[in-house]
Amino acid sequence: MRLSIPHVEFFEMYQLCTVDVWDTLLRRRCHPEAIKLAVARHVRLRYHSQLHPEMQDQWALYNARIDAELTIAHRTRETGHDDEYELKDVFYRWLSAVCPSIDADSLEAAVKELRQHELQVEIENTYRDEGILTLLEKYKAERVMYLSDFYMASDLLDALLAHHGLDAVLSGGLVSCDVGLNKRSGNLFRYIQEREGVPAEAHVHIGDNPHSDVYMPSKFGIKGVLYEPEKAHSERLVRNELFSSRAALFAHVQEKINSASAASAPKGNQTAQGMFLLGVQSAPLFAGLALFIAERSRLDNLDKLYFLTREGLFFLRVFQALFPENRHAGLSLPTGNVLAVSRIATFLASLNFASIEELSRIWRLNSQQKISTLLKILDLDPLIAEPFLKRHGLELEMVLNQPQEDSRVQALLSDKVFSSILINKAAERRALLSAYLEQEGATGGHIGIVDIGWRGTIQDNIALTRPDIQWSGYYVALRKFLNPQPNNTKKHAYVLEEGRDGEKDLFESFEPLELLCNCAIGSTISYVQGADETVIPLEDTTKEEAVLIKNYVRYFQDGVTFATERWAPFLSSHAVSSQEMRPLALKVWQHICNTPPSELVEAYYSCLQHDPFGFGGFFDRGAVPSLNTIVWGIISRRKRREVIHYVRRTQWSAALEGLPIGPIHKAALTTVFRIAKVYKRFVLMRHS
Template identity: 30%
Template sequence: MIITQHHSISTLVQEGRALAAAADTVSFDLFDTLLIRRIHDPDMVKPAVARYLSSRAARMGISKTWPYILKLRNAFEKEQRQETGLRFADQEARYPDYMGRVIEAVFGPQNDDRLLQELTDYELSLENAVLVPRVELAAWLKELKTQGKRLLIVSDIYLPASHLERLVAHAGLLEHVDAVVSSADTFLAKASGIAFPLLKERFGLRYDRWLHVGDNPISDGLRPQEHGITALVLRDGREKLRKSLAKRYCEYSLSQHFYRGRALQQLMLPLEAENISRHPLYVQGFNVFAPLFAGFIQGVAEHCLRSDIRRIYFFSREGWLFEQIWNEVAPRVFAGAELPKVSYLYVSRMALAPASCAHAGLDREHADIVFLPAGNRDFRDVCRVFGLQAEPFTPYLAKHELTQETVLSPAHEGFLMKNRIRFNEMLEEEEGFQAEVRRQTLPANQALLRYLEEQDFFQQTDVALVDIGWLGTIQRFLHRAIAHRKDAPRCHGLLFGASRGIPYPETPRNQLRGMVYDRDRFDAAASAMLANLDLFEEICRAPHPTLNAYRLADNEAGYELVFRRSDDAAAKAEQAHSEQFRPLQEGILAGAKQYGTAAALLGFTFAELKPWLNYLLLTRLAFPKTSEIEAIRQQQHLDDFHGQHQTQVPLTGNGLWERSAFALRWQPFLRTELFFRQIRMRLKGF
């Protein structure tokens, strides 16, 4: 018997249209015909479901590993198939039956089906996440519906028809078909051919007026033709190649950690109708920055679950995007686990700096931070950063032979070391200078504490503070502002990258850790992010202006968040740049969603994905193409911490991302030279 096979959808649909003219009924296979999976093996869903059950069990104090649960599932499914094989021609299984047994084996006898329903919902959500409709076949199915054909979807699978209907509905096809039929309901399948007489009787069909479309030469070709049903079989070579690539990367990943990230990104790729023309920045966000940021968020979640941290605060303007990425990644990757509660905290260096002095004063270490940016020069910059009025300090300055304009930064002309020594001596005056500092900054501290109390900050024993990086200045100021309170929680700073340009004052109650890069843990590849730190801030920038201050309100318990003006030239330039980067953020969020699904299926940890993240940093930050630099090169970076004074030291760097397009294209070995220069700096401890 000759089976009609087509190696492209277009030719199959073309012939199908001609054959359908003589048919009253058209039936379609579901998987690998109407819908394709991102994964090469349908069983890849099972370990993720086992991890979900293991996490649910752990929350109830039951210790069952996911491999044990997966083994139970496979054993119970096999047993049911053997039992049905004794009564029916097909060795079929039914999901609710054997998964109900798994639940009882793990959790004990159940009084209701609530847990089974939750488990089913999770597995079907995973299936929906990996299933994509074939565009041409879906369009043809809808066309057939308008012609008045009876349309059936028929599948040999362990999921009952009621479950399949949810998958078909998610694909947008349920309203166009008359029925969805599964072998799990009758244990009679297409594979033996018995399903076709059953359908004929159930729906009153005629074999000679019936067209069946599927992808299996036996179940969808030979068996229906044995009953006189016209059959078309799809043998899509391009789809087979895609699956073989995914399979190859997954096999490589078993022994080589580098390929774990590559396998993950293979599963993230858009398919069919998703694969449309996109803005180049969207593509860059999806392929490069989404894995970097989503991997970082996965690492944050792992750290919090491991350390039993139950509350996460996303920091500063970058935290706005990180919270959205968390919502896409964490619930998918850690389904079943009790994740920490998360919220976004309005903070900034400028707002926290005054509040940090209200009880601890302004010591030399924190005054030195002011002069890290080369644009800051004198005492007026100290006052600007720490929210101080300069005039009340005039007597203290005069006592130490200083003025508001005395140069205190070695980056500026007129600097004398003796003046810096005098300044440091002034900082040691507790009764005079420091008392005035505390008096002026106390209202900012009180407003901050009211804000934090409203955010339930002091009700926690441990909090994770998630930020982009780099020096940890925001966390430094925040912890200093709250350290006097007995109910201050332990602060666990989790940064995308910790460049640690200045030592961080770590204690058991105030710790800082760079997840993707940390200068204290040498990682040459990850240090590539130092080539352009500002770029990450610009990419992640929130749509709202930066926070300038915490201010007490008129009412007794109130406070106000004071944001930077959004109508000056600098702010408008920043807004225009953010608008330009909007496609980049859209790509990041779309990629994060796909990352969450792929990571849940593959089960790789952040540490196992780290080699691939390092590869992305190295290739896109240290060795990018000239076109990539020109597309996302820094254009507008607003830094209120940085003063406006002109300096002897050039304010612009001489790194790769500041070079001209001519140098980037025509200067041989430029990228290699600058990368190894950076490595030498790391080895020297800078």
């Protein structure tokens, strides 16, 4: 601490002690400009419908505010005052510029609301300097007042100081914007000397700025004391750097979390520890997603927000860790609820006709399908369906390629008796699903749903079931839509959207992300009506899945939640947007897919893959085609089909390194995967 100590032996007590506010009485947990950015974020999320199209970004809004401040400061200087501006005047000019169609009454209300919001942001991000009260004891005075170069009027600054208990030691104060004079020019010292009528030698001023708080008061005979505690000053310099560089901020946060995670990771279990630490490193993806959901929920004016099982349960946990009070940027968020749904539990309910076009919503996504699988999707008893199948030349275990083009399937769906049975089943399912949605509060308005992604088909099914509701979906990533999109849906991808972004390889490696986001609650397969007329989701899970979650997934998710709770204060205080987190999120996904830790690969091969829409049943990823099968597959159609089947079901090539097979066998399998990727891209290019 560097102090300019006065000759106190000349005075028993000063008549007046003035004290600077910022970095003297109060300190911020962030750079001062971060407060303005936070207010700009609030404006974007609260007044988005009134904003100019070029002002839909918080940094654009922040820069527009700076322009308003500079304009007012310039005009004030032209009147013979110092270049000062008051918050209310700034807000009037700022909002008038960024919301060109705002009316006078709305502008007045918005300015009033923003003044209080900025005060609240300051309250949340400030604390009392730990040494200032001790220092004031050394410079006893009859009156102690604050004296600040600041744009927040004294009524707000009084409230801020009172919040931190400093009103007990202060007898009011003076802010530069109140009188258009500042310390920097020395005019504010001249003004207060004249107003208070205190001899200069009986006045001491304390502050952190060598020019404004020491040099300028000394020109008027006032004793200036420089207050710059070493630790607090060093922390301030770090905060300045963190605002100027998001990369520096993110590295700083990750370093702090890494240090804390070492002590919090599970002990005595290497697998659990590895998965926990992977979760810690992966937190930016999921925290960024939660931030994205919060922003969209405000921008889309949602009435309700639902997280879809199974992955949604994990996303809700992260959302609640990031927003424990269910507020973001000073605005309330819709409460997160859970909907127990799945593709198979919602498809039949969405079926309006027994037609090729309706069922093609499945077949566009699954070009090969077993007849027995189709019956399960349609909830048809094989004993009832078998006579119809035989009549049209179909068998239960038959696998069809491009079923929508098969004349036998077309004949089956044209069968009036069969189609009547199917439509009645669909009506039953629709009634149950609609009752379940009503039961869970999804009754109307604009509803948001959260899921992991890829084409948003569950959202399509629900939207077709309830066309009276507007459904907005929020996803980690979205692939190109293969089905016509219902008119009452909108879909938003956070990390990747096929066709908008690059990184197509990640869509070929989505399985590990699905695995890590899984939950202990089983997959919803249907709904039944309980004795009390409530609708109960029926769930299905396997022993292998339960073991996977117990031994691997839960530790990963614990790590993500642990880190998210520590990311939260930095994302809030530095007004970080989801788009600023997106590059980190992308790197996390790339790391998981391209350089997976051994624990993740082990987890991947330990669990069977469920295929309810294609071949049906479960698939063992560890059941690798033998080297003999791969080689003979060059000339044998049957063996080649076996290899192709395996490649289609396991597209995560980076996981091949973890297979317990020989190097030649592994090299051969890796080559097959590479050829398959090249062929797939060639086919996609031909059809694009």
